[in-house]
Amino acid sequence: MVKDKARGAAREHVVETDVAVLGAGLAGLVAARELQRAGLRTVVLEARERVGGRLLNHQLGDGKTIEMGGQWIGPTQDRVAALAKELGLATFPTHDRGDYLLERGRRINRYRGRAPRFGPALSADLAQLEARLNRLFDRVHPDAPWDTPGAERLDAQTLWSWTRGATFTRGAREFIELVSEGVFAAQPQDLSLLHFLFYVRAAGGLEMLESTTGGAQQDRVVGGSQMIAQRLADELGDAVILGAPARTISRDDSGVTILADGATVRANHVIVAVPLALAGRIAYEPALPPQRDGLTQRMPMGAVIKCQAIFDEPFWRAEGQTGQAASTRGPVRIVYDNSPPDGSPGVLLAFLEGGPARRLGAWAPEDRRAAVLDCLTRLFGPRAASPRDYVELDWQRERWSGGCYGGYLQPGGWTTYGPALRAPVGRIHWAGAETAERWCGYMDGAIRSAERAVGEVIGTENPRAAVAGGVQA
Amino acid sequence: MVKDKARGAAREHVVETDVAVLGAGLAGLVAARELQRAGLRTVVLEARERVGGRLLNHQLGDGKTIEMGGQWIGPTQDRVAALAKELGLATFPTHDRGDYLLERGRRINRYRGRAPRFGPALSADLAQLEARLNRLFDRVHPDAPWDTPGAERLDAQTLWSWTRGATFTRGAREFIELVSEGVFAAQPQDLSLLHFLFYVRAAGGLEMLESTTGGAQQDRVVGGSQMIAQRLADELGDAVILGAPARTISRDDSGVTILADGATVRANHVIVAVPLALAGRIAYEPALPPQRDGLTQRMPMGAVIKCQAIFDEPFWRAEGQTGQAASTRGPVRIVYDNSPPDGSPGVLLAFLEGGPARRLGAWAPEDRRAAVLDCLTRLFGPRAASPRDYVELDWQRERWSGGCYGGYLQPGGWTTYGPALRAPVGRIHWAGAETAERWCGYMDGAIRSAERAVGEVIGTENPRAAVAGGVQA
Structure with a gap:
């Protein structure tokens, strides 16, 4: 260099x-x-x-590394898996043994499997929502979303609008909000429905995107x-x-x-x-040309602050927990165990995404840290309140990324300006x-x-x- | 200079x-x-x-001028009226005597007053739509749209989504589409509902925006x-x-x-x-700061091609027409008489806006001219087919404007990034x-x-x- x-x-x-x-x-x-x-x-x-x-390592000392940016490799991601291997980089599984946590309002559910056991109304609603979504995913042309049957209608509405018509329970709407923040670092109101469908389809479905083992968060690169x-x-x-x-x-x-x-x-x-x-x-x-110029005016970047609390050990593992959590209460919505391969030190990775990232991004660092640790303490108990170290990166302030995780198209974008995305x-x-x-x-x-x-x-x-x-x- | x-x-x-x-x-x-x-x-x-x-004169020869950009001055626009006067510039009324035309599908209605006499279903639907809109306009805080009661919901949906829920007839939806193209040079799917409401409120209401005499298209500046x-x-x-x-x-x-x-x-x-x-x-x-940077990523410009056909005389006037027309069929949706003050030569101004501007902007100039003249001929008869001159400006290609008429906020924009619009x-x-x-x-x-x-x-x-x-x- x-x-x-x-x-x-x-x-x-x-x-x-x-x-x-x-x-x-x-x-x-x-x-x-x-x-x-x-x-x-x-x-x-x-x-x-x-x-x-958008890839950035952070050294914890003693040769231990965590990532402040993109980090995971999952099944069907053949190209990155092959590249890492070719470059002599090993991977290791994201810690995924034990229970997951889901905080809804004031209640915290501890569960195994894909989701906790919900009440019958929410279970039924989530099932019909997933079926509806799967039908739509199947329709999308990932190589040319503008050619999707009914593309104009799908692109004319936000994910928020569609979700209101496609769900019966607040819980199902909260689920979409979690997905939107977790996957796009944006709110359902920011996204064209067609963009959402395209993006999920391009990854092979919602379960692929959400999952750790068997999904997009499955593996990590040794060394970062x-x-x-x-x-x-x-x-x-x-x-x-x-x-x-x-x-x-x-x-x-x-x-x-x-x-x-x-x-x-x-x-x-x-x-x-x-x-x-x-x-x-x-x-x-x-x-x-106008179509390309117009596209650059219409593909804003998401908003995410990646916060990591470092502990002497991953104490949640001893308590039978994966360290993974989701919360509809927030402001932290998604948590992962992000410890190095040997589990030392213990690292909890807490994401502020979309609305919470925009809001808390304007706070003083100590206030933001307090809010994040407060969330972790609600989820993982009092030991989470006192990490030995805390690091964060606000990607909204990274001028040479313009935000994270990536760009998304707002309503009307794909069907009018989309063809300019790849055209030389x-x-x-x-x-x-x-x-x-x-x-x-x-x-x-x-x-x-x-x-x-x-x-x-x-x-x-x-x-x-x-x-x-x-x-x- | x-x-x-x-x-x-x-x-x-x-x-x-x-x-x-x-x-x-x-x-x-x-x-x-x-x-x-x-x-x-x-x-x-x-x-x-x-x-x-975005103001640009075009000389027709003999000291006659037409405008290729912004051109009208209307009631309550006190600041521009005062400035023109101070600078010694006279204004003259946009030609507005005679009948208007509204083309819907294959039918052309010729009428006086604000709108043609519609069937009872469409009349009732337009009346309830206008009442609904007026209630919403009244709610908006034009100086701080993000403080509008219920702002988040209004900003979470496109104008397209809202219109589908607020109308019963295709005619009413076509009306919103005409307004969206005519006022924003964008489609209803491009606009946050809150942005639409804010913008109309900032102008004093829909009738003010649409009207010639008594509205935003009332007067023109002598000399351009x-x-x-x-x-x-x-x-x-x-x-x-x-x-x-x-x-x-x-x-x-x-x-x-x-x-x-x-x-x-x-x-x-x-x-x-x-x-x-x-x-x-x-x-x-x-x-x-991220909020300001994010705003610049989320306020794209509209798309408009301003086309003008120049005739020896404004022949439509002799036939009792204003020269003003609207069409749901398109691609030209809105037409005005844009002749100089003495009515010589006669000028028909045809707008391609939003979707039609994006689409026809990619055509060869002669094909676009033919499409525009075809619309004018449908509306004003065979004499419109043979103008003595034809000029157009595609504002999508004006790099130092980035599009026209102006920037609009997409869903989620006002409530999250809006406060950065004016903040130094x-x-x-x-x-x-x-x-x-x-x-x-x-x-x-x-x-x-x-x-x-x-x-x-x-x-x-x-x-x-x-x-x-x-x-x-």
């Missing part, structure tokens, strides 16, 4: 390469490596002074998920330029010129691998987790998006290769 | 001033003039090579509305720097530094008078038509927003002046 020394100096001359990649998150790094493997010279411009994007990005960056070496946010992309018939802080890159193609909301803040010469604009190609058809928003999706974008570039350079590589039209 | 000659040269040195203003649209120009009148030195940085922003901006710019002289899009705003305890193409300005304060979607594309150092961030103040509490989105609102922002600046510089000037807390 080229650090500060390249800045200023690089501004003086133009770096010429075959393909420029913007963003050294997982998508950008994978794209760069694939391009290099295909024999193309590549430069990655990264705004931050680190690689990984950011290691994936770091090892890729190590392979890429000087091709990665840090501290170089791209400001302008100019394109002409023969190539693209990227003006970044500290570097100017001339290339045949550029792959933009940053979230849509941030891609829209780059200046394009000539301007982007001349020599500009789009990657990033938001552009994935499978596991959209996840590490796995980021990798898939990079592979697709690289396929486009290689296909343009060599039309025969595109056919062989299965580039999508 | 300083044109190209200042570019490059200005980059070399820092222009020092009291207040920088970004954007030479109506809000920015009014702000600059008010500041100068208060004895403060001011520099206006404008991205385009012209002033006026852009004259207002041009005369303001003439007064400001060298204070307006054209071709200088702002790229970065840095702020510290003692002031702000704006880095623009061709100019660097150091000032005590900056007033950003550009649409939210574009304000979000400026780089801020340090980054904006240190020495950065926000103006522009979208930030107005009255006549939001209109010329009148742009002027009001400028007066508010100037009040903030003067109040900060001199707290006693703030009280005298009635600055809002």
